[in-house]
Amino acid sequence: MAVLLPGPHTFTGEDTAEIFLHGSRAVVNAVCKTLSQIEGVESAKAGEFTKRSFFNGKMDLAQVESLADLINAETDAQRQLALRQNDAGSYLKPFREDLIEIMAELEAQIDFADDVMEDKNRIITKVEKLLVSLKKLKRSAERGCLIRDGIKVALIGRTNVGKSSLINRL
Missing domain, CATH: 1.10.287 (Helix Hairpins)
Structure with missing residues (x-):
């Protein structure tokens, strides 16, 4: 199934197409190979949609950072x-x-x-x-x-004083 998402009401503000496939990695690779032969068609790289959204004024820098934090949460x-x-x-x-x-x-x-x-x-x-x-x-x-x-913590002490027990309790 292919879905055309016309801009400017998309995440990036640009015309976008999404393709949904059933099948194996081989099917996906074959479709990607065929599409890559079409002039002007390219697959999105990691962060590409967010970058385009930012440059097209759809997101501000705080929203971009927020999205990165959400992805990495x-x-x-x-x-x-x-x-x-x-x-x-x-x-x-x-x-x-x-x-x-x-x-x-x-x-x-x-x-x-x-x-x-x-x-x-x-x-x-x-x-x-x-x-x-x-x-x-x-x-x-x-x-x-x-x-x-997070916080980096070093728990140090003599042998058998309960360091592991404390960490396990935490």
Whole structure:
């Protein structure tokens, strides 16, 4: 069965065809060999769909990283973290907007110092508020790294003091 998926409403945003086959590896290889002889037809490499989706604006970088984490998840906690991380772009957007606003105000003060009488304390307050929010985000990201990457532990001690028993209990 062959299914044509017309863009831009596909994962990649491009026209895509998917072929479903019944049979052995030999059948799949024969079909792939036949298709490879058609000009402009190529099989997708690992990560190809995600790369095309990113370059076509269907995914942002946080979503690409989230998908990679989901694919590589070994525990349920890692899977849940990857799913939550998928929305990272939405909660990073306000930080970007705040930074652009602060930069615009600073540039206006530099370029139009005589005309713009901006309160410097107001800008400092905005920057301090942004720093507090970014520090919270950093702490959250560090906790996420512990879940995603795990913790390396070395359990050392004398012979027959219960190291193996402790690991087995854990």
